Amino acid sequence: MINWYRENRVRRRVMAKIHRSHHSPWVLVLLLVVGGLAGSAAGSLLAPVVPFFKAAPVVGLRPSTLDLHFLVLTFGLSVTLGPLTLVGLLLGYLLYRWL
Secondary structure, three states: OHHHHHHHHHHHHHHHHHHHOOOOHHHHHHHHHHHHHHHHHHHHHHOOOOHHHHOOOEEEEEEEEEEOOOOEEEEEEEEEOOHHHHHHHHHHHHHHHHO
16 A cells, blocks of 8 residues: 555656646747846836836847858847846746746
């Protein structure tokens, strides 16, 4: 009886881990984007009231151009990380973990 109980308990744990691992990475990307946008919008709205929310360093790569005479490619990425943007990203990740 005890052996059956232990096996069943272990089986439930394994199945729970397998079920959790089937989250799509696109859901995570979507939740992070929505959380970042919501945090950024909240920071923009509250910046006149609380000056701390105005501080937002820009992190990224400057644009770089590759000219092949028939095709011009420009690569670059920059992210503005404000305090509420980071909170929004964190909440998006926590929501993903909760799902």
